[in-house]
Amino acid sequence: MLICTSLQTPTKQFTPVVDAGMIxxxxxLLKNKLAIAVPKANTKQITDLAGMAEKGxxxxxxxxxxxFGQYTRDIINKYQNDSHAGYVDAFMANVKSExxxxxKIKPLLVLDEADASLxxxxxxxxxxxxxxxxxxxPDQYNVIADYPYGIIDATKNKAxxxxxxxYMTGPAGTALLTDYGFDPVxxxx
Amino acid sequence: MSSTDTQKHSVxxxxxxxxxxxxxLLFLIFITIPLVSLFTRVSPEDFITALTSPLAMDALxxxxxxATFSTVVVVILGTPxxxxxxxxxxxxxxxxxxxxxxxxxxxPTVAGLALLMAFGRNxxxxxxxxxxxxxxxxxxxxxxxxxxxxxxxxxxxxARSSFEAVDLNFEAASRTLGATPLQTFxxxxxxxxxxxxxxxxxxxxxxxxxxxxxxLMFAGNFQGKTQTMPxxxxxxLQSDMAVSIALAILLVIFSFGIILVVKYIGKRESVYA
Amino acid sequence: xxxGTFAMPLRDFDLDVSDxxxxxxxxxxxxxxxxxxxxxxxxxxxxxxxxVSGRVVLNDRVLFDSGQxxxxxxEDRQIGYMFQNYALFPHMTVRENIAYGxxxxxxxxxxxxxxxxxxxERMGVAEIADQLVTRLSGGQRQRTALARALAPxxxxxxxxxxxxxxxxxxxxxxxxxxxxxxxxxRIPCIIVTHSIVxxxxxxxxxxxxERGVIVACxxxxxxxxxxxxxxxxxxxxxxxxxxxxVVVSRSGVVCVDVxxxxxRATTTLSGTVSVGIRPEELILSRERFESSAINSFxxxxxxxxxxxxxxxxxxxxxxxxxxxxxxxSMERLHFAVGDEVTVTFKATAVQVFV
Numbered sequence: 001m002l003i004c005t006s007l008q009t010p011t012k013q014f015t016p017v018v019d020a021g022m023i024x025x026x027x028x029l030l031k032n033k034l035a036i037a038v039p040k041a042n043t044k045q046i047t048d049l050a051g052m053a054e055k056g057x058x059x060x061x062x063x064x065x066x067x068f069g070q071y072t073r074d075i076i077n078k079y080q081n082d083s084h085a086g087y088v089d090a091f092m093a094n095v096k097s098e099x100x101x102x103x104k105i106k107p108l109l110v111l112d113e114a115d116a117s118l119x120x121x122x123x124x125x126x127x128x129x130x131x132x133x134x135x136x137x138p139d140q141y142n143v144i145a146d147y148p149y150g151i152i153d154a155t156k157n158k159a160x161x162x163x164x165x166x167y168m169t170g171p172a173g174t175a176l177l178t179d180y181g182f183d184p185v186x187x188x189x
Numbered sequence: 190m191s192s193t194d195t196q197k198h199s200v201x202x203x204x205x206x207x208x209x210x211x212x213x214l215l216f217l218i219f220i221t222i223p224l225v226s227l228f229t230r231v232s233p234e235d236f237i238t239a240l241t242s243p244l245a246m247d248a249l250x251x252x253x254x255x256a257t258f259s260t261v262v263v264v265i266l267g268t269p270x271x272x273x274x275x276x277x278x279x280x281x282x283x284x285x286x287x288x289x290x291x292x293x294x295x296x297p298t299v300a301g302l303a304l305l306m307a308f309g310r311n312x313x314x315x316x317x318x319x320x321x322x323x324x325x326x327x328x329x330x331x332x333x334x335x336x337x338x339x340x341x342x343x344x345x346x347x348a349r350s351s352f353e354a355v356d357l358n359f360e361a362a363s364r365t366l367g368a369t370p371l372q373t374f375x376x377x378x379x380x381x382x383x384x385x386x387x388x389x390x391x392x393x394x395x396x397x398x399x400x401x402x403x404x405l406m407f408a409g410n411f412q413g414k415t416q417t418m419p420x421x422x423x424x425x426l427q428s429d430m431a432v433s434i435a436l437a438i439l440l441v442i443f444s445f446g447i448i449l450v451v452k453y454i455g456k457r458e459s460v461y462a
Numbered sequence: 463x464x465x466g467t468f469a470m471p472l473r474d475f476d477l478d479v480s481d482x483x484x485x486x487x488x489x490x491x492x493x494x495x496x497x498x499x500x501x502x503x504x505x506x507x508x509x510x511x512x513x514v515s516g517r518v519v520l521n522d523r524v525l526f527d528s529g530q531x532x533x534x535x536x537e538d539r540q541i542g543y544m545f546q547n548y549a550l551f552p553h554m555t556v557r558e559n560i561a562y563g564x565x566x567x568x569x570x571x572x573x574x575x576x577x578x579x580x581x582x583e584r585m586g587v588a589e590i591a592d593q594l595v596t597r598l599s600g601g602q603r604q605r606t607a608l609a610r611a612l613a614p615x616x617x618x619x620x621x622x623x624x625x626x627x628x629x630x631x632x633x634x635x636x637x638x639x640x641x642x643x644x645x646x647x648r649i650p651c652i653i654v655t656h657s658i659v660x661x662x663x664x665x666x667x668x669x670x671x672e673r674g675v676i677v678a679c680x681x682x683x684x685x686x687x688x689x690x691x692x693x694x695x696x697x698x699x700x701x702x703x704x705x706x707x708v709v710v711s712r713s714g715v716v717c718v719d720v721x722x723x724x725x726r727a728t729t730t731l732s733g734t735v736s737v738g739i740r741p742e743e744l745i746l747s748r749e750r751f752e753s754s755a756i757n758s759f760x761x762x763x764x765x766x767x768x769x770x771x772x773x774x775x776x777x778x779x780x781x782x783x784x785x786x787x788x789x790x791s792m793e794r795l796h797f798a799v800g801d802e803v804t805v806t807f808k809a810t811a812v813q814v815f816v
Binding site for chain 3: 359362366368369372377
């Protein structure tokens with residue numbers, strides 16, 4: 001049996017299982033990061049974090065109570081601390097709305113009513129890519145979430161589980177995960 | 190009727206009363222338990238602290254101001270329409286009626302999207318306003334527009350039936366006495382319809398106050414500018430539940446008060462029956 | 463003076479009225495069945511309804527002219543209208559109702575008060591002037607409605623069934639009051655009613671309307687006793703309706719003098735009244751006879767009309783009385799036109815109205 005955890009706060013939920021001694025070998029399956037999402041048209045021509053703080057840019061971000069909103073704030077602080085004084089204020093001045101989930105941000109980008117947002121890469125699906133473009137953020141500023149997994153020691157069907165593991169970490173599985181916006185660990189290995 | 194028949198009837202009568210009473214009680218309990226449980230989760234001190242927080246104050250003020258403004262606009266724009274539809278039949282009246290009812294049928298989020306597509310910077314109308322640097326989306330004006338859009342059917346429907354209920358003979362008498370149609374409206378029709386109109390106004394206000402989905406989509410969520418009470422309640426659920434519950438309690442008290450007022454006015458209205 | 467010609471299609475027939483004339487100080491009663499078009503005429507004259515064609519002139523003012531495309535709105539016509547159920551404004555007091563027509567014309571406050579006060583006195587509502595109209599009795603409402611219509615000094619007065627909403631007792635009382643109030647205004651007045659008794663009491667002329675057309679117009683006596691008027695004669699009790707004056711002799715005997723014929727009646731009313739005797743109450747005989755019935759008159763049979771159930775024998779005793787006689791009796795007694803007969807009926811059979 002395999003435990004895969006949800007994509008919210010992966011480590012928080014996973015640690016107790018390890019602590020209970022049910023899993024001895026903890027591995028990382030994939031990482032998820034945030035990226036800049038802009039409308040296809042990208043009329044404000046945003047290509048990086050700096051562009052998001054330009055005057056007249058309309059930003060919609062996650063609120064401070066949800067993870068991707070917290071990470072957004074982490075990211076802009078990291079950026080400011082790298083000799084970009086005043087960035088956070090300029091950025092926040094452009095924020096017109098703070099929402100609890102990305103499903104309220106996507107329509108705004110699709111309709112080009114907002115210029116940019118910071119969202120999980122995985123939140124932008126393949127079909128969204130027709131209307132929304134993702135721009136990578138340098139890892140030094142980004143918040144990277146690890147998604148751990150492990151095989152439960154007491155599993156009865158070890159062969160099947162290991163076959164699944166081989167699939168997920170192999171070329172097919174890696175391609176699949178990339179497709180959905182994740183950064184599979186096996187790909188970089 | 191024999192005495193056994195009479196006895197049987199009394200038993201049935203008592204049985205009916207008990208069952209009716211039971212059903213009523215069941216329903217009342219069902220409604221009050223969720224409301225009461227709101228009150229039990231928060232101590233009075235926490236309640237006051239929560240209510241006086243900047244976020245709560247901002248939300249309260251914004252809600253009160255926008256809902257009032259929206260209601261006023263709905264009354265001004267909706268009254269002529271309701272009166273004309275009540276008094277005159279013209280080609281296309283049914284279409285107009287359906288149009289004014291439409292916002293009720295639309296899910297609020299869809300309404301918000303529609304407003305965005307109309308008045309957003311890329312919207313049908315919004316794109317022209319954008320040229321003059323006029324932005325509507327994500328502003329307090331957008332909050333008002335969203336409220337007007339979803340709440341107007343309540344007033345217009347009620348106003349129309351209020352005017353229909355005013356006997357035409359009163360208006361005819363007024364005209365023969367020398368009053369113009371406008372004078373007739375303000376001196377005769379309006380006073381006679383007032384009680385009924387007022388309950389429509391109050392329902393509209395309550396709907397505007399509780400508006401959420403369209404506001405979130407079209408006006409966004411920004412403290413002090415667009416975060417109304419419903420948005421604040423939802424937003425604080427995950428961080429400061431005390432504030433969320435406090436605002437919810439306030440909304441409940443307010444709505445309860447509104448409905449009582451409507452009932453009171455309804456009683457007064459029967460004077461003109 | 464009012465002169466009106468108008469036509470418009472109604473649901474079951476076309477309304478077609480030509481040269482409808484009412485003079486100053488004259489009261490015309492417009493009678494007819496329900497649905498004959500009576501109220502429609504009033505609505506057209508007042509401007510509440512627009513006819514398809516026609517011309518209405520009131521005192522040299524053109525109110526409506528389809529040819530010239532003139533159509534004055536009701537508020538510009540200076541016409542007083544009393545509606546069938548009075549349409550008193552329920553949210554206002556008696557005083558406020560009466561003052562309404564003056565207030566909307568922006569008459570000065572003091573002038574308004576004076577005129578309203580005068581009317582309240584005249585119509586006998588001064589004591590209840592500050593009550594809400596919803597509290598009033600039928601008679602009080604009627605007086606208030608009349609006062610309200612008269613307050614702006616209209617040039618024409620229209621009344622739609624002014625008495626039908628009242629109970630019988632009040633009707634009698636109001637009939638007189640109405641007649642006297644209308645007489646004192648010098649304007650033309652049109653009363654729509656389905657009650658001949660009402661018409662008799664107040665009208666100088668009666669017009670009969672049937673299916674949108676005025677079929678007869680003239681003095682009350684002519685109209686009522688003309689059997690050609692279907693509406694009138696369809697009610698047999700209308701066949702013997704007369705106007706007369708109550709005369710009480712020194713010995714206390716009460717009579718109603720109808721064109722010189724003294725009919726004995728039991729009544730406590732006085733002055734000008736209407737009397738009616740149902741044709742079924744009249745007994746015809748070749749010779750006078752002694753009986754407890756005190757009214758006994760000699761006359762000549764002028765006409766006989768067969769309506770199947772009864773024969774109506776019209777006897778001229780100075781005025782023409784219609785007696786209902788069965789065919790068998792007619793045959794048995796060999797009555798014919800030109801015969802001299804005696805008409806007998808009791809004093810209690812004479813109905814006296816105001």
